[in-house]
Amino acid sequence: MPTDNTTNNKTTRRNLFRKGGLAAGAAVVTGTAATLAAKGRSDGTVWQIDPEKCIQCGNCATYCVLDPSAVTCVHALKLCGYCDLCFAYFSPGFEPEAGIEAPAVESQLCPTEAIKRRWIEGPHYEYTIDEELCIGCGKCIKGCNNFGNGSLFLQVMHDRCVNCNECSIAEACPSDAFQRVPANHPYLLKGEDH
Amino acid sequence: MPILVALFLMPAASALGAERFALPKFKSGYELPPLEVPPAASDALEYLDVAALAAALALASYLALRARSRRALWVLMAASLVYFGFYRGGCICSIGAIQNVVLALLDNGYAIPFTAVAFFVIPLAVTLLFGRTFCAAVCPLGALQDIVAVRPVRVPAWLDHGLGLLAYVYLGAAVLFAATGAAFLICEYDPFVAIFRLVPFTRPNAMMEAFGGSMGMLILGAGFVLVGLFIARPYCRWLCPYGAMLRLLSRASKWHVTITPDECVHCTLCEDSCPLGAIQKPTTDLPRPDRLIDRRRLALLLILVPLLLAGGGCFGRYLGEPFSRVHFTVQQAERVRLEETGQITGTDDISDAFYKTQRPREELYAEAGAIRGRFDIGGTLLGVWVGLVVAVKLIHLSVYRTRTDYEPDRATCLSCGRCFKYCPVERKRLKTLKGEPTTP
Ligand code: SF4
Ligand code: SF4
Ligand code: SF4
């Protein structure tokens, strides 16, 4: 127990140090909080892929912390040519003579048969993506970009994505295509205005 | 076959969105379906997170400082582990939020989420008031380690202090990489987040995820858990960068947990009760014979400080170059340069992505050069910081402090309350509180 003078002095000196530290700490913490508040952009953000940058490297299918990935293919039908011989649907070796009405599984490009094909009229077919099946590998998109209209593209689906602070795919993306976007405009869709 | 093959041989002519095939004019009355995408989750859950954080902190502080109940703290800690850890997947957390804050302070284009600010600031403020009650019962990373610490052994003080410096180094490195926009190190190497995500609370395929991209992280996490069986809270003590900040603030905190609110009777019973070795012995009342030597050593150290800072700075500058390669743009520029000079033939994904933008190479090189410059400065600063940390530690070790009682070291004590029950004074106090008879 503090009895002699030196100890008392020491104790008060230490208390003084502590008080100074407390004041300094409080100043730093409130200062940081105020600066951040003044920056004034406190609404949430989510990850999204810029389709113009994405090169369909395949990492989206494998690097997400979720399995299947939170990334799936999206189809902007208004950009689509409704082609009968779709470059996203058929694998390159497909021979139309084999019958394009009911193509065999091997002749489909998508590894999970996630692209659904429906006849509309004449030589025109509608292609839609079954998001439950799509694993975000981007194979179809490559086909469509190279030889078709580029109406397919990858997007982070926000009913799946858990919004990691640092997206694992973003880290692995070779084209820097991942970016944070405002949560109230969570998609970067081709053919739509932003 | 002929048509399709011909088309496939066609050079991939132009960029994206080339409308090679016009949208047909449908005659059958077919309506173009609208493009539908699921909306982002509402903010409500994030506000709930912040409310839960504030409530848990208030409760933890009350339980540690007023109610002084280890059992209640343990229950709260387990609840935090379930909610912030397993249910919310360990993201966002206060530790990672350091990086968001750094980025927000330096990069005006970065919009920091409200939750990140709250998770960063609130525990700091609470620590200034009550000590590290956040670590005691709120942080899910701490909670996981606390629960698995079944057979903690005592770590020699010198080793504990030495390894403790790593946290400051890690903090400095995390700030550097976040500030340069290169990476979020803390998130990338969070050892426990992969474990949190294993539990299929919200995602049916969660068990599968372990075999996806996060396998490496899972192994790291398992390693920490194994070590944590015998060494209490290894990440908290030696690595956690947020913990490093909390140590500093806790030293100055207005109030702090005590082993007993009454008078310490120097019974030595609590001496070994802390699994973190945070309980300090009283110093002897006798004047120390070696004070003079201490003074000399201190003077010598003070002379050494500038040397440490300068040495650190030089070394750090040297590290700036390799560190900069973590940045995406630098990697891309290096690859493109190698291809341009013919040292590598053929392209890879990274260079393809650049060529696709059709930007001039010089622009990329200039951008990468600017980033390297920032790393030179940042690396130097990181080195100075490490030098400073070492210097402060050495000085701190050579300053003689008087302590009259057994008391927790405010920096390393996490306010977990394990020591309470070892103190006979405290036990007597509790009995009196409950109205039980106390034996003299
Ligand atoms: S990782 Fe990037 S480039 Fe690769 S598919 Fe995903 S968004 Fe596209
Ligand atoms: S090919 Fe890949 S990206 Fe395209 S629909 Fe199939 S799974 Fe999805
Ligand atoms: S933020 Fe996480 S869940 Fe979402 S796409 Fe990236 S890795 Fe997957």
Ligand code: SF4
């Ligand atoms: S030291 Fe870090 S990891 Fe440990 S409880 Fe505190 S904030 Fe959490």
